[in-house]
Amino acid sequence: MLPKSCIPCRGPGRPRQLDLGEREAIIIDVAERVILSAGLGGASxxxxxxEAGMSKRTLYEVFESRAALFAAVVRRIRSSVARPLEPHQFDLPLAERLRLILTPAAEKFTDPLPLALLRAVVAEGDKQPELVHGFLQEGPYALHAMIRLELDRSVARGEIRISDTESAARLMTDMAHESILEHLISNLSECHREEAYRRRLDLAIRVFVGGIGEPEGEADEGRRAS
Structure with a gap:
C-alpha cells in the first residue's frame, strides 16, 4: 500500500483527484520499491x-506498458546522475559545461536503486530485451546525447573541431564513469565512491578537453612539432 505521505489529504466532500503527474510520481515510487525488494523479474x-493499492487498469492508464514504466524509472535515475544545462549556462567554456552535466546529485552515491537496477538488467536482461532497450535509451544513450549536444555547440562556435561528435561523446562519458564491472563488484563506501568519482571526472575532463577537445589543427601541429 502507499505510504501515508503519498496519500492526498481528504477534506469534507469528494476526495481530490490526483493529476497525471502526481499519479506517475506515485507509481514510479512504488515501482522503485518493488524492484529493490523483488528484483526486475518480480516487478510485474x-x-x-x-503495492500501490490500485488496479492494473489504473496502472495501464498511466503507463501503457511495463517497458514504459521501467523507462520512466530509469529516466528519474538519470536525472540524479546528469542534468541538462540551463540556457544561461550555454556560453560557459566546454570544460565547465561538461562538469555541470556530469556532476551527479549527492544522493546518487547513497541511493541503492541505481546499482540494484544495473545488477537486475545484467542478470535478467536476456529474458526481458524490451526492458534492456528502455534502460539503454533512457540511461546511457540519453547521456551520450546530452554530451554530444554540447560538443556540437562547441564545434559550431569554433571552440573545437571534431568530425565525429557522437563517438567523442561516448568516449567522454566512458572516461568519466568507472567500468561496469568495477561498479558492480566495488565495496567502497558512499563517501569514498563520491570522492573517487569526482577525482576521475576532473581528470577525464582535463584529458578530453586537452586532447580530443582541442582544435584538430592545433593537435596536428603539436604532433608534427614533437
Missing amino acids: MAAIAR
Missing part, C-alpha cells in the same frame, strides 16, 4: 499495482 505490473 500486477505486483506494482498491488
Whole structure:
C-alpha cells in the first residue's frame, strides 16, 4: 500500500483527484520499491499495482506498458546522475559545461536503486530485451546525447573541431564513469565512491578537453612539432 505521505489529504466532500503527474510520481515510487525488494523479474505490473493499492487498469492508464514504466524509472535515475544545462549556462567554456552535466546529485552515491537496477538488467536482461532497450535509451544513450549536444555547440562556435561528435561523446562519458564491472563488484563506501568519482571526472575532463577537445589543427601541429 502507499505510504501515508503519498496519500492526498481528504477534506469534507469528494476526495481530490490526483493529476497525471502526481499519479506517475506515485507509481514510479512504488515501482522503485518493488524492484529493490523483488528484483526486475518480480516487478510485474500486477505486483506494482498491488503495492500501490490500485488496479492494473489504473496502472495501464498511466503507463501503457511495463517497458514504459521501467523507462520512466530509469529516466528519474538519470536525472540524479546528469542534468541538462540551463540556457544561461550555454556560453560557459566546454570544460565547465561538461562538469555541470556530469556532476551527479549527492544522493546518487547513497541511493541503492541505481546499482540494484544495473545488477537486475545484467542478470535478467536476456529474458526481458524490451526492458534492456528502455534502460539503454533512457540511461546511457540519453547521456551520450546530452554530451554530444554540447560538443556540437562547441564545434559550431569554433571552440573545437571534431568530425565525429557522437563517438567523442561516448568516449567522454566512458572516461568519466568507472567500468561496469568495477561498479558492480566495488565495496567502497558512499563517501569514498563520491570522492573517487569526482577525482576521475576532473581528470577525464582535463584529458578530453586537452586532447580530443582541442582544435584538430592545433593537435596536428603539436604532433608534427614533437
